[in-house]
Amino acid sequence: DRHPEPQYEPDPSKKTLVVLGTGWASVALLKKLDTENYNVIVVSPRNYFLFTPLLPSCTTGTVEHRSIMEPIRAILRHKKAAVKFYEAEASSIDPDRKVLKIVDNSEVKGATSETEIPYDMLVIGVGAENATFGIPGVREHSCFLKEIGDAQRIRKKIMDCVETAAFKGQTSEEIDRLMHMVVVGGGPTGVEFAGELQDFFEEDIKKLVPEISPRFKVTLIEALPNVLPSFSKQLIDYTENTLREEKIDIKTKTMVKNVTNETVEAEVAHPDGTKERVIIPYGLLVWATGNAVRPIVKDLMSKITAQKDSRRGLAVNEYLVVQGARDIWAIGDCAVAGYAPTAQVASQEGSFLGRLFNNMAKTENHEARIQELSSKMNLEAGNSAEVAQEIEALERKLRKVKDIKPFRYSHQGSLAYIGSEKAVADVSWWNGNLATGGSLTYLFWRSAYLSMCFSTRNRVLVILDWLKSKAFGRDVSRE
Ligand code: FAD
Ligand code: NAD
Numbered sequence: 001d002r003h004p005e006p007q008y009e010p011d012p013s014k015k016t017l018v019v020l021g022t023g024w025a026s027v028a029l030l031k032k033l034d035t036e037n038y039n040v041i042v043v044s045p046r047n048y049f050l051f052t053p054l055l056p057s058c059t060t061g062t063v064e065h066r067s068i069m070e071p072i073r074a075i076l077r078h079k080k081a082a083v084k085f086y087e088a089e090a091s092s093i094d095p096d097r098k099v100l101k102i103v104d105n106s107e108v109k110g111a112t113s114e115t116e117i118p119y120d121m122l123v124i125g126v127g128a129e130n131a132t133f134g135i136p137g138v139r140e141h142s143c144f145l146k147e148i149g150d151a152q153r154i155r156k157k158i159m160d161c162v163e164t165a166a167f168k169g170q171t172s173e174e175i176d177r178l179m180h181m182v183v184v185g186g187g188p189t190g191v192e193f194a195g196e197l198q199d200f201f202e203e204d205i206k207k208l209v210p211e212i213s214p215r216f217k218v219t220l221i222e223a224l225p226n227v228l229p230s231f232s233k234q235l236i237d238y239t240e241n242t243l244r245e246e247k248i249d250i251k252t253k254t255m256v257k258n259v260t261n262e263t264v265e266a267e268v269a270h271p272d273g274t275k276e277r278v279i280i281p282y283g284l285l286v287w288a289t290g291n292a293v294r295p296i297v298k299d300l301m302s303k304i305t306a307q308k309d310s311r312r313g314l315a316v317n318e319y320l321v322v323q324g325a326r327d328i329w330a331i332g333d334c335a336v337a338g339y340a341p342t343a344q345v346a347s348q349e350g351s352f353l354g355r356l357f358n359n360m361a362k363t364e365n366h367e368a369r370i371q372e373l374s375s376k377m378n379l380e381a382g383n384s385a386e387v388a389q390e391i392e393a394l395e396r397k398l399r400k401v402k403d404i405k406p407f408r409y410s411h412q413g414s415l416a417y418i419g420s421e422k423a424v425a426d427v428s429w430w431n432g433n434l435a436t437g438g439s440l441t442y443l444f445w446r447s448a449y450l451s452m453c454f455s456t457r458n459r460v461l462v463i464l465d466w467l468k469s470k471a472f473g474r475d476v477s478r479e
Contacts, residue, residue, distance in 0.1 A: 008082040010039040015120035017357070018100065020090050020296075022046055022072045024346035025332025026125035027454075032354025036081040037361030041117060043102050045089045047072050050148060051458065052343060053449050056192040056417070058151035060158070060200035061474040065148050067461035070454040086117075093122070093300045095325050121327045123353065124300075124314065128291035128333040128341060137259030142287040145189055152479075154286060158197070159478040161283035162205060165212050178283035179215040182264055184256050185288035186222030187229070188416045191239060193286055194220045195419025198246045202420070204474045218248045219280065221266060223255040228424075230340065231414060231435075235424040238437040239416075246419050254278075259285065291341050297334045300325075312336050318406030320353055329353055339409050352407045359401045366398040415445050 010016065017038040019026050027049045030042065051068040058065045076083045088102040091114075098120070104113040130146055132138040143157065144150045158181070164170070165178035181197055183190045197218050206213045220227065220243065226236045227243070227250060243250055251268070257277075258265040264280045293301075293313050300314065301307040306324025307315060314330040315323045316337050322328040331353055332346035339345040370391055377387045413427030413434075423445035424437040446466075453459045469475075 008039075008084040014039050016041065016118065017121045017123070018043065018117060018119040019123045019125065020044065020100075021125035021127060021332070022049055023125060023127050023332060024049075024052070024343040025127075025335075025350040026123065027072075027075065028347035028350025029123060029125070029331065029354040029357075030075065030079070030083070030350075032351045032358070033079075034358045034361065035079040035083055037358065038121070040079075040081075040083040041119075042072065042076070042083055042085045043088055043090055043100075043117070044072065044085075045087065045105060046147075047085070047087045049075065049454055051453055052146075053452070054462065055145060055148075055151050056189070056196045058148070059145065059154040059193060060196050061155060061476075062196065062199070062469050063462055063465045065151060067458060067465050068453070069148065070458060075454075090126070090296055092296065093124075093303075093328075095300065095303060095328060098122075098327070119327075121357075122329070124297065124322070124328065124330040124334055125332045125346075125350065126294050126296060126334050128313070129294050130287065131290045131292040132287070133289070135256060135259065137261075138287055141259050141261050142184070142285040145193055145286055145288055154193075154284070156478055157284050158200070159476055162209055162212075162216075162476075163478065165215070165283070166209055175212055175215050176217075177262060177281040179212060179217060180280075180282050181216075181218045181284045181286070182221065182280060182282040183218065183286045183288060184221045184264070185290065186220055186224070186227030186250070186252070187288060187290060188414075189288040190220055190222070190286070191227055191243070192417050193288065194218050194243065194248050195246070195417055198248055198419045199421075200474060202246075204476060207473070208476060219251060220248055221251045221254050221256060221264070221280075223253070225252050227252065228416065231416070231424060232426055232433075234435050235426060235437055239418050239424055242418050242420065242422055242437070248419070291333055294334060297330075300328075310336055319356065319404075320349055320407055337407070337409075344412060345409055348409055349407060356404060359404055362401045363398060366394050366401070370394050370398070415441075415448060417442070417445055 015038050018041045020043050022044040048069040048071050054063050054068045057063040072085055076085060086102060088104045091101045091103045093100045099116045099118045101116055130144040143154045161178045165175045183194045201216045205216060228236050228239055240250060253269040254266045256264055256266045262281055264282055264285060266278050268276045268278055297313055301310060304324040313334045313336045316330050316335045317323060320329045320331055322330050331349040333341040373387050373391050377384045411428060413425060415423060415425045417423045421442050422438055423442040425441050425444060426433060426435050450459055450462060453462060
C-alpha cells in the first residue's frame with residue numbers, strides 16, 4: 001500500500017516525546033510505541049535502521065549493503081499517528097530547560113542547519129562510537145566496522161590493495177605488505193570480519209588473481225590470551241582451531257600501541273613475562289576494539305551530578321531512567337544497565353520502554369477519566385451507582401497497568417560466524433546451555449539472522465545476495 005505518510009500535527013494536550021537514534025534500541029521502542037499517545041519526534045543522522053549482524057558480510061560483497069538497511073520513514077509510515085523525523089545529530093542536551101540542540105551535518109545543508117527542540121520526555125538511543133584508547137594513528141589510518149560507510153570503505157580498500165599488489169613490477173616486499181590484511185580486536189566483530197575476509201580470498205580472489213594469491217594473509221591481533229572472551233572455553237578453542245585451519249594468523253597477548261600508514265606497532269607478552277615490540281606491515285587495517293562513549297552522552301553526563309562515577313555511558317535504573325535526570329531515559333549501547341552492549345539487549349530495552357510509555361499514557365488517561373467521573377458523580381447524584389461502578393472498573397484497570405515490572409534482560413544466546421561456512425553458538429536450551437560449533441551451527445546462524453532481519457524485503461534481498469554470490473562469485477569491481 002503506497003498511501004502517503006499522514007501529516008504530523010502536534011497535539012498541545014499531549015506530551016512531546018523525542019527519541020534520539022534509529023538503531024536497534026530506538027527502532028524497537030518505535031515498533032512497540034502507540035504513537036497516538038504522544039507527539040513523537042525522532043532525530044538521527046542516519047535515516048535508516050541498520051541490521052549490524054550482517055555488516056561483516058557487506059565488506060566482501062557476500063551481502064549488498066542496501067539489503068540490510070531499512071528506511072526509517074518506511075518504518076514510521078505504518079504507525080497509527082504520524083511521527084516527525086529529522087535527519088540530524090543531537091549536539092547537546094539541556095536537562096534543566098528540557099531542550100536539545102540538533103545539527104544537520106549532512107553534505108547538503110539548507111539556510112537553517114541548526115535549531116532547538118523542546119521535549120517533555122527524552123529517550124537517548126545514540127549507541128556508541130569506536131574505541132581507539134587514544135592510540136596514535138588509529139583514526140587516520142585504519143578502517144572501523146560499525147556503519148554502512150565503513151563496510152563500503154573496507155570493500156573498496158581490499159580490492160585496491162589486491163590490484164595495487166598486482167601492478168606491473170611491484171616489489172616482492174610491497175606485494176607482501178599490500179596483501180596483508182590486519183584485524184585488531186578479537187571480539188566477535190574482529191573474528192567475523194577475519195572469517196569473511198578469508199572466505200573471500202578462498203572462494204574468489206584466489207581464482208581471479210592467481211599469480212599473487214599465495215601472498216594473501218589475514219592476521220588477527222588480540223591483547224588478551226584468547227579471542228571471543230565472552231564465549232565459553234570450548235567455543236573459544238573451537239574458534240581458534242578453525243581460524244588456524246583457515247590459515248588466519250592469530251596473535252594473542254599482543255597489544256597494538258601505535259599505527260602508521262603502513263605498519264602496526266605492537267607489544268607481545270611472552271610466557272616468560274618478557275615483552276617484545278614488533279612492527280607489522282599491512283595493506284588493510286581494520287580496527288575492532290569495541291565501544292567508546294559518544295560526545296553527546298559525555299556532555300550530558302558532565303551536567304548530571306549522579307553520573308559523575310559512570311564511565312561507560314549513562315547509568316540507568318531498572319526502569320531505564322537516567323540516574324539523576326528528570327524525564328530522560330537511555331537505552332542500548334549508550335546506557336549502562338549491567339548488560340553487554342549487544343543488539344539483543346538494545347532491542348529488549350527498546351521494547352520494554354515502548355510498553356512502559358504505552359502504560360504510562362493509559363494510566364494518565366484512566367486517572368483523568370476517574371477524576372472526571374468523580375466530579376460528575378458529585379454534581380448528578382441521580383446515576384451515582386452507575387458512575388461508581390465505572391470508577392471501580394477503571395480503578396481495577398489502573399492497578400493493572402500501574403503494576404509494571406522492572407526491566408529484565410532475557411539472554412537468548414550468542415552466535416558468531418567464523419568463516420569457511422562454520423559458526424559458533426552459545427544458546428539457552430530448555431533449562432541449560434548448549435555450546436555448538438560447525439556447519440550445522442552455520443545453517444542455524446543463517447536462519448536465525450534471516451528471521452531477525454527487519455522486513456520481508458530485507459529477508460528476500462539477503463537470500464538473493466547469498467544465492468548470487470554463491471552462483472556467480474562475489475563482485476570484485478572496485479566502485
Ligand atoms: P546503534 O544501533 O548503533 O544505533 C545508534 C543510532 O543513534 C544510530 O542510528 C546513529 O546514527 C544514531 N546517533 C548517533 N549519534 C547521534 C546523535 N548525536 N544524535 C542522534 N542520533 C545519533 N549484537 C548482537 O546482539 N548480535 C550480533 O550479531 C551483532 N553483530 C554486530 C556486528 C557488528 C559489525 C557490530 C558493529 C555490532 C554488532 N552487534 C551485534 C552489536 C549491536 O550492533 C549493538 O549493540 C547495537 O547496534 C546497539 O544498538 P543501539 O540502538 O544502542 O545503537
Ligand atoms: P569487543 O569489545 O567485544 O572486543 C574488542 C577486543 O579488542 C577485546 O577482546 C580487547 O581485548 C581487544 N583489544 C582492545 N584494545 C586492543 C589493542 N590495543 N590491541 C589488541 N587488541 C585490543 O568489541 P566488538 O567485537 O566490536 O564487539 C562490540 C559489542 O558488539 C560486543 O558487546 C559484542 O558482543 C557485540 N557484537 C556481537 C556480535 C555477535 O554476537 N555475533 C558481533 C559483533 C559485535
